[in-house]
Amino acid sequence: MSKISRDSDIVELDGPPEFEYGEKVRSRLNIRNDGTFPGKEIGEVLVKKGDEGYVVSIGTFLQQFYIYGVDFVSQGRKVGMKGREIEPVEQAESVIEKDVA
Numbered sequence: 480m481s482k483i484s485r486d487s488d489i490v491e492l493d494g495p496p497e498f499e500y501g502e503k504v505r506s507r508l509n510i511r512n513d514g515t516f517p518g519k520e521i522g523e524v525l526v527k528k529g530d531e532g533y534v535v536s537i538g539t540f541l542q543q544f545y546i547y548g549v550d551f552v553s554q555g556r557k558v559g560m561k562g563r564e565i566e567p568v569e570q571a572e573s574v575i576e577k578d579v580a
Contacts, residue, residue, distance in 0.1 A: 492542065498567070502534045505565065506526045509528050531551070534548070544561055
């Protein structure tokens, strides 16, 4: 019998969403099409690390994760992302400012 592998044993749905509607966020990773984004090839990059967008929806996946619909306005696409794939823009900017100081 094979084991089912999950991204994490943590169930995010035990608490409130990490991000809010309208919050400006930044991609922490390059995000590729896993086959769920219409009109793009599987494996094609949808969002590059550092791209910024706004949370426009909050859903769930596998009764375990929040999925944030992020509107990347400059790319003209909305992409579903896990919380670990994005960060608040304000937090990222404050880290950069501390590194510079």
